[in-house]
Amino acid sequence: MSITIIKIPQSELKIMKFIWNTDYEISSKNITSAMENEYNWNASTTLSLLSKLVNRGFLEAKKIKRLTYYNILIKKKAYLRFETKYFLCTIHSNSIESLIKSLKDCGFINDI
Numbered sequence: 001m002s003i004t005i006i007k008i009p010q011s012e013l014k015i016m017k018f019i020w021n022t023d024y025e026i027s028s029k030n031i032t033s034a035m036e037n038e039y040n041w042n043a044s045t046t047l048s049l050l051s052k053l054v055n056r057g058f059l060e061a062k063k064i065k066r067l068t069y070y071n072i073l074i075k076k077k078a079y080l081r082f083e084t085k086y087f088l089c090t091i092h093s094n095s096i097e098s099l100i101k102s103l104k105d106c107g108f109i110n111d112i
Contacts, residue, residue, distance in 0.1 A: 005082040020076040028068040
C-alpha cells in the first residue's frame, strides 16, 4: 500500500508536530487542551483540523467510549522528507547550489 503525502496548512502542521512529539495514541481531549493552551484555539477548531488530518490520511481515529483517539499514519520523518523535497523543487528548481547560496546569503551557514 502506497501512502500519498500532501502539503498541509500550518494550522494542521501545528497539531501534527504536537502529536509527533507525543509519539503514542492520544485522545482528542488531550490534543484540544494542548492547542488551547499553546494557541488559544477553541476545541471546535482543533476537532475540525483533526478531522481534516484524518481525511488526508495523516491520522487514524478510533472512538472508545466518549473519546476519540488518534494514531499517527504519516511519520514525522516521512513528512520532513516530503517538505524538504517540495521546497527544493518548487523554490530552488531542484538546485542544491541555489539552496546553499540562499542559506549562505541569509547567514544560516558560513563560507564553505
